[in-house]
């Protein structure tokens with residue numbers, strides 16, 4: 015049994031700082047080329063199969079806008 019992760023970003027609260035992206039050990043996260051309602055790009059799962067659910071991204075996000083889910087596969 016293995017664990018796989020997934021993240022959900024509150025895109026309207028994300029400011030696109032990229033701290034989550036640079037702290038993801040599996041390079042799961044990318045920063046969008048689109049912008050949210052405030053004009054900021056936002057984090058998203060650019061490589062969704064790679065997420066392990068380690069929670070690093072949620073821990074480092076200064077605005078706490080990432081929720082991490084883990085599922086058994």
Ligand code: SF4
Pocket residue numbers: 023027028029030031032033034035056057074075076077078079080
């Ligand atoms: S660290 Fe948080 S605010 Fe910064 S890009 Fe990632 S999700 Fe957005």
Ligand code: SF4
Pocket residue numbers: 019020021037038039040041042043064065066067068069070071072082
């Ligand atoms: S939970 Fe871990 S592997 Fe998944 S996106 Fe966040 S930092 Fe990357």
